[in-house]
Amino acid sequence: xxxxxxxxxxxxxxxxxxxxxxxxxxxxxxxxxxxxxxxxxxxxxxxxxxxxxxxxxxxxxxxxxxxxxxxxxxxxxxxxxxxxxxxxxxxxxxxxxxxxxxxxxxxxxxxxxxxxxxxxxxxxxxxxxxxxxxxxxxxxxxxxxxxxxxxxxxxxxxxxxxxxxxxxxxxxxxxxxxxxxxxxxxxxxxxxxxxxxxxxxxxxxxxxxxx
Numbered sequence: 001x002x003x004x005x006x007x008x009x010x011x012x013x014x015x016x017x018x019x020x021x022x023x024x025x026x027x028x029x030x031x032x033x034x035x036x037x038x039x040x041x042x043x044x045x046x047x048x049x050x051x052x053x054x055x056x057x058x059x060x061x062x063x064x065x066x067x068x069x070x071x072x073x074x075x076x077x078x079x080x081x082x083x084x085x086x087x088x089x090x091x092x093x094x095x096x097x098x099x100x101x102x103x104x105x106x107x108x109x110x111x112x113x114x115x116x117x118x119x120x121x122x123x124x125x126x127x128x129x130x131x132x133x134x135x136x137x138x139x140x141x142x143x144x145x146x147x148x149x150x151x152x153x154x155x156x157x158x159x160x161x162x163x164x165x166x167x168x169x170x171x172x173x174x175x176x177x178x179x180x181x182x183x184x185x186x187x188x189x190x191x192x193x194x195x196x197x198x199x200x201x202x203x204x205x206x207x208x209x210x211x
Contacts, residue, residue, distance in 0.1 A: 050135060051128035053153065059093040060156045066090075067154075070168040071100060077173040078106040079140075081114075084147070092126075092156040100133065100148045100169065104140035111139045111178050114148075114169045123165045126158035134169065137178065 067090050069083035080103045090096055104110050114134040118124040129135075133148035140146060154165070 050132070051130055053095060053130055057093050057095075057153065058156055059091050061091050063092055063160070064089050065092060065154055065158070065162065066164045067096075068164065068166040069098070069100075070166060072168065072170040074170055074172045077110075077112065077171060079104055079110070079112060079171060081112075081169075081171045090154055092154045092158055095130070095151065095153045097149070097151045099150055101145065102138060102140065102148055102171070103145040104142060107142050109139065109141045109175075110173060111137050111175045112171050113137050113174045114171050117168050117170075119166045119168070120162065123154075123158065123162050126155040126162075127165065127167070128153055128155065137174065 067088045069086055069088075071081045071083055073079060073081055080101075082101055084099045084101060088096060088098065100114075102112065116129075116132070116134050118127050129150065129152045131149055131151040133150065138146065138148065152167075
């Protein structure tokens with residue numbers, strides 16, 4: 001009986017350790033998956049800051065890529081959000097300028113943030129945004145509308161198997177998030193004491209601010 005109990009304890013211990021390992025591996029898979037997606041370009045993420053237009057960029061007029069533009073609104077945001085053009089035929093290496101339009105239908109100022117994705121995911125590494133409204137937050141007053149510019153090019157070395165590319169933006173309401181961040185900064189930002197005029201001059205000299 002004692003041997004059976006010891007055997008059960010050993011088995012329980014092994015199962016517990018195995019469960020911990022599997023649990024930890026499950027957490028590790030998330031960042032590993034993100035890294036692999038970034039390396040392989042299969043997650044459709046595009047550049048999050050402005051790309052520089054290469055000098056001497058050659059336009060490949062022998063190829064045409066059909067670019068589709070899609071707009072989505074995250075649930076609950078009272079805006080309209082649409083591309084000004086639904087499709088454009090693009091030569092690789094050609095710099096294209098287009099836009100999306102947004103209208104705040106609510107009765108208050110709101111702040112939106114557009115998040116882009118490209119499909120097929122492999123095409124994302126060849127899709128470069130020189131200017132994009134997605135680089136910045138978009139604040140609109142009640143019933144205000146705005147044209148949101150987009151300038152991009154597709155690298156000439158994009159695989160020939162890619163003939164159609166879809167650029168999709170999802171617009172999120174970040175009004176409350178932005179307000180909360182600003183309030184947090186206001187709380188943690190130290191307030192400077194009000195000093196007499198002569199003290200300010202002495203302080204400036206001490207900090208090297210007056211020459």
